[in-house]
Amino acid sequence: MAVVIVGAGMAGVQTAVALREQGYQGSLVLLGAERHPPYDRPPLSKDVLLGRAEHSRFEIDFARLGIELALGRRALSVDLEARLLKTDAGDLGFEQLVLATGAAPIALPGQPESAFLLRTHDDAVALKAALRPGTRVAVVGAGWIGAEAATVARQLDCEVTVVEAAPSPLAGALPAELGERTRAWYEAAGVRLLTGAAVSGIAPDAVLLTDGSRVPADVVVVGIGARPDNGWLAGSGIALDDRGAIATDARLRAGGIPGVYAVGDCASFPSARYGRRLAVHHWDNALQGARVVAANLLGGELAYDPVPYFWSEQFGHMVQVAGHWDAGDEWVARGEDAVLWLREGKLVALLAVDRPRDLAQGRKLIDSGARLDVARATDPAIPLKSALS
Secondary structure: OEEEEEOOOHHHHHHHHHHHHOOOOOEEEEEEOOOOOOEOOHHHHOHHHHOOOOOOEOOOOHHHHOOEEEEOOOEEEEEOOOOEEEEEOEEEEOOEEEEOOOEEEOOOOOOOOOOEOOOOHHHHHHHHHHOOOOOEEEEEOOOHHHHHHHHHHHHOOOEEEEEEOOOOOOEOOEOHHHHHOOHHHHHHHOOEEEEOOOEEEEEOOEEEEOOOOEEEOOEEEEOOOEEEOOHHHOOOOOOEOOOOOEEEOOOOEEOOOOOEEEOHHHEEEEEOOOOEEEOOOOHHHHHHHHHHHHHHHOOOOOOOOOOOEEEEEEOOEEEEEEEOOOOOOEEEEOOOOEEEEEEOOEEEEEEEEOOHHHHHHHHHHHHHOOEEOHHHHOOOOOOHHHOEO
16 A cells, blocks of 8 residues: 655655554655655744744654655546646656645735745744844734744844734634733734735735725735635645635545545645534644544544634743634633633633643543533632532
8 A cells, every 4th residue: 555645844754654553564755845855833933033943853763663754746637537646846646645734924915025034944043034133024913823933033132013903912712802812922022013904016015905094014915814725626626625725535545536645734634523514733733643544544433523723922922722612602701821612611721821821621621512610710729620510
């Protein structure tokens, strides 16, 4: 049995490793568009930019594991009937295929090449060279990516302005009232935050706003989100959802096609837990999904329905989120540093700032479908695990 994995990020690498750990002994090819050895992405925006590390390569002996690395090769299309993957360096035959191409950052319309996106190792190296003390940095977007980029730029003694089109930080990720709570973090860090400020263009020395004003900038970083990197699948017969993610079934089979799986940022999956299809663009999803894909490639029938989890380090705070909420869910504050989302009394999601114990306990409670006594759960002095109804 020949397995080809398209994508050498966390999801692809961990699928390959899990296959070997679970006893697969056949041919295994890991295809990556970049020439760099496979690496972890989160440290790029932290350790690599700050100069604490030169790279974030996975400490994995691929040769010892019998994983063939096909680096610097980009997938162009796939012929499911012929079981053939077409790449820019020739065709690869497969018996089973794993799609793990991740997500690509969204650029502004007409964005010049001088503006930085942050996804690859080369992006991080180039941006690191540009972030010098006193450099005027404009970050477009006050979401998770933008806040982390602004945090690092300030740590490097740059003059930082963050420009956000929405009325509050983290718009779309959190309710406005919760996003507003982070505004004080920008001020305390010495970062200028402009909300309700839409960008009309980027000049050589400034970001131009639609109201006619200019934000002087020597360096511009664009962090307005990412979309699944699936354009190359057009015409393949592999179904995409309305957001462009590969629509898998509960066992992470791409469109339910036998022998074809999708995992990580490029895919969405049906969640019985939340009653909807989820696309989770975070490290933990790539890691957990890889183990399920490996098991199912080897004949398993595991359903994938995790409690989504992610974290963001910004302005000296650790922000952690577990679960998923919808607009109709009730949310209540747990002191000043945590928020709980409830659905019919059950905990479905949790936001915790600098409260790792709340996050750990809440994640377990969400997984178990626990009902909470709201009066006790909202008292931060009472452990969450002791607040069951």
